[in-house]
Amino acid sequence: MIGIIAVPIVFLIYNYVIYPLFFNPLIRQGIPGPLHYKLSSFFILNDSRLEKRNALLQKLHLKYGPVVMIGPNEVSLNTVDLMKKVYLGNYPKEFEKKGKTVLGFYSQFGNFGQRNMFSTGDSKTHILRKRPLQKIYSKSSILGAQEFIKAKVSNITKKIDQLGPDVNVDVYSLFISMAMDVVSGFEYGTKFATDFVEKLPHTSKTLEVEGSIFNSFRNSSSMWFYTTLLPSLWTPVARWCGIEESVGYAQDWIYAKFCDAMDALVSGDDASDPDYPVPNVISTMWDGLRDKSKQSVQGTLPPNRNRGHSYQVEGIPSSQINSIASEIADHVAAGHETTGITLAYITWELSRPANAHWQQKLRQEVAGIDDLSELDKLPILHAIVQEALRLHAAIPGSEPRFVPPGKSLDVTVAGRSKIIPEGTMVSCQPFSLHLLPVFGSDVYKFRPERWLQDENETPEQYNQRIHRINGSMFVFGQGNRMCLGMHLAQCEMKMCLAEIYSKFKTKVSPDWCSKVVQDNSDVKTGYSELPMRYKSSGYQELTDVDKMAMADTYTTRPMFDECWLQFDRW
Numbered sequence: 028m029i030g031i032i033a034v035p036i037v038f039l040i041y042n043y044v045i046y047p048l049f050f051n052p053l054i055r056q057g058i059p060g061p062l063h064y065k066l067s068s069f070f071i072l073n074d075s076r077l078e079k080r081n082a083l084l085q086k087l088h089l090k091y092g093p094v095v096m097i098g099p100n101e102v103s104l105n106t107v108d109l110m111k112k113v114y115l116g117n118y119p120k121e122f123e124k125k126g127k128t129v130l131g132f133y134s135q136f137g138n139f140g141q142r143n144m145f146s147t148g149d150s151k152t153h154i155l156r157k158r159p160l161q162k163i164y165s166k167s168s169i170l171g172a173q174e175f176i177k178a179k180v181s182n183i184t185k186k187i188d189q190l191g192p193d194v195n196v197d198v199y200s201l202f203i204s205m206a207m208d209v210v211s212g213f214e215y216g217t218k219f220a221t222d223f224v225e226k227l228p229h230t231s232k233t234l235e236v237e238g239s240i241f242n243s244f245r246n247s248s249s250m251w252f253y254t255t256l257l258p259s260l261w262t263p264v265a266r267w268c269g270i271e272e273s274v275g276y277a278q279d280w281i282y283a284k285f286c287d288a289m290d291a292l293v294s295g296d297d298a299s300d301p302d303y304p305v306p307n308v309i310s311t312m313w314d315g316l317r318d319k320s321k322q323s324v325q326g327t328l329p330p331n332r333n334r335g336h337s338y339q340v341e342g343i344p345s346s347q348i349n350s351i352a353s354e355i356a357d358h359v360a361a362g363h364e365t366t367g368i369t370l371a372y373i374t375w376e377l378s379r380p381a382n383a384h385w386q387q388k389l390r391q392e393v394a395g396i397d398d399l400s401e402l403d404k405l406p407i408l409h410a411i412v413q414e415a416l417r418l419h420a421a422i423p424g425s426e427p428r429f430v431p432p433g434k435s436l437d438v439t440v441a442g443r444s445k446i447i448p449e450g451t452m453v454s455c456q457p458f459s460l461h462l463l464p465v466f467g468s469d470v471y472k473f474r475p476e477r478w479l480q481d482e483n484e485t486p487e488q489y490n491q492r493i494h495r496i497n498g499s500m501f502v503f504g505q506g507n508r509m510c511l512g513m514h515l516a517q518c519e520m521k522m523c524l525a526e527i528y529s530k531f532k533t534k535v536s537p538d539w540c541s542k543v544v545q546d547n548s549d550v551k552t553g554y555s556e557l558p559m560r561y562k563s564s565g566y567q568e569l570t571d572v573d574k575m576a577m578a579d580t581y582t583t584r585p586m587f588d589e590c591w592l593q594f595d596r597w
């Protein structure tokens with residue numbers, strides 16, 4: 028009897044007290060951090076679940092310095108040098124040694140039973156996947172696709188004109204829709220691109236409408252903690268929250284569109300609209316698969332458009348077909364939320380009374396220019412986009428990697444050299460890196476001028492400063508796992524801002540909040556700063572700054588999922 032009780036107690040004491048305190052190499056090295064975080068991963072996982080992680084890591088870095096232990100095997104880093112060592116050093120997303128693999132944060136991002144580029148752990152497999160897709164999103168390819176992007180972007184101003192002046196417009200809905208209209212063309216071919224800017228009203232909270240695919244994407248995001256960190260609890264929690272069905276809806280929608288585009292390709296049709304011949308993922312991967320299989324592929328079996336997710340082509344294993352669908356699903360998700368969220372933050376910042384002078388400057392700069400390569404050279408437009416990417420990084424959360432087998436990471440703690448051993452999970456988070464002093468003063472404020480030449484600076488000093496701060500940006504990651512859609516996102520955003528501000532001025536809707544804050548006050552981050560009751564009850568007493576607080580999650584969003592502006596012709 029004593030043995031039955033004693034064995035588990037000894038096990039727990041050894042695992043949670045003796046081993047961590049006396050044998051854990053990170054603790055023995057003296058890596059700083061709160062003691063309870065060093066002993067168990069429970070605390071940092073729970074912070075993620077409570078949507079407090081990003082703000083907490085920032086506080087820990089301010090307290091303990093740039094190297095902080097946040098779990099028995101996890102260290103958060105916050106200097107530009109360490110970020111470069113890890114990400115330009117291409118540390119892997121998974122740790123593999125002697126045939127054993129430690130899966131990481133990313134392994135759960137696969138779809139339809141298949142991994143994709145983003146969720147691939149090892150560098151060799153990743154580069155093979157990435158190579159054929161890289162050219163679709165290269166700068167020259169995006170410039171070549173500008174007529175298509177322009178057509179989708181100009182639907183925004185058409186929509187605003189239809190709505191008329193002083194109408195409250197939810198720009199969060201508008202820009203998420205625009206980004207989906209664009210990215211779907213790059214995935215399925217322009218023939219199959221969506222038209223959500225035209226089809227949705229954007230004058231009510233349509234993204235939350237039950238059954239909408241955006242609601243479904245949102246519900247998937249709300250489950251990100253379980254998807255990525257505790258997959259075994261995903262199904263019971265989704266069922267308990269009543270969103271299991273809804274989460275599947277976006278996947279079904281993505282797959283149904285995939286089937287439509289595949290039907291066209293397999294029968295020898297082009298997936299591109301002849302007016303907008305844009306290179307796309309489905310055609311590129313399908314051609315690659317046919318070349319690889321060296322078979323003449325003909326005819327389809329009837330696709331299963333329900334939950335089966337199994338499009339079949341004679342002679343090709345369905346796993347290979349689904350590998351294309353998995354890649355597309357990832358790009359569709361990555362490509363619409365991030366860009367839409369950033370645009371919502373940019374236009375909100377420009378609409379705040381204290382920042383409204385930037386609208387004037389922008390209008391003067393973009394007047395009469397709609398060519399993308401010309402827009403790309405404009406300093407004010409560039410400064411506004413860069414500043415929003417810094418302050419409102421759409422992915423502000425940690426991007427975890429492992430110290431590779433056979434290597435260690437040298438760090439300095441309080442002037443002393445320390446070694447982080449192989450297999451340790453290390454990460455930087457854009458949110459904290461973007462607040463470092465290298466970016467200048469008032470780092471919690473939106474100040475596009477930090478990207479422009481100061482009147483006291485020589486051109487040489489300016490170039491050196493800009494080189495330094497550009498190299499410190501982490502919004503798109505760095506190294507070989509850097510964002511594939513970066514040029515697409517930047518071009519889309521610049522085109523969209525030029526289109527809007529050459530025609531309209533914007534202001535924060537006074538009907539949306541108790542008060543529109545007049546000064547350029549600091550941004551807020553996260554649910555942790557506002558009591559949860561605001562989320563579900565009447566929250567009319569909040570200001571626009573409160574309502575645009577960034578959700579404390581891996582991919583952020585305005586925490587109330589809305590951003591209401593009014594548009595007026597200049």
Ligand code: HEM
Nearest residue numbers: 144145358361362365366421426503504508510511512516
């Ligand atoms: C403002 C918009 C965007 C932001 C802030 C953003 C941010 C990021 C970040 C930080 C990563 C790297 C994650 C990591 O290393 O752990 C990433 C990867 C990725 N992004 Fe984006 N992204 C944006 C837009 C897009 C768009 C429009 C696409 C369209 C296809 C896209 C596709 C991808 C893909 C496929 C990867 C994985 C790359 C790889 O693993 O090699 N992103 N993105």
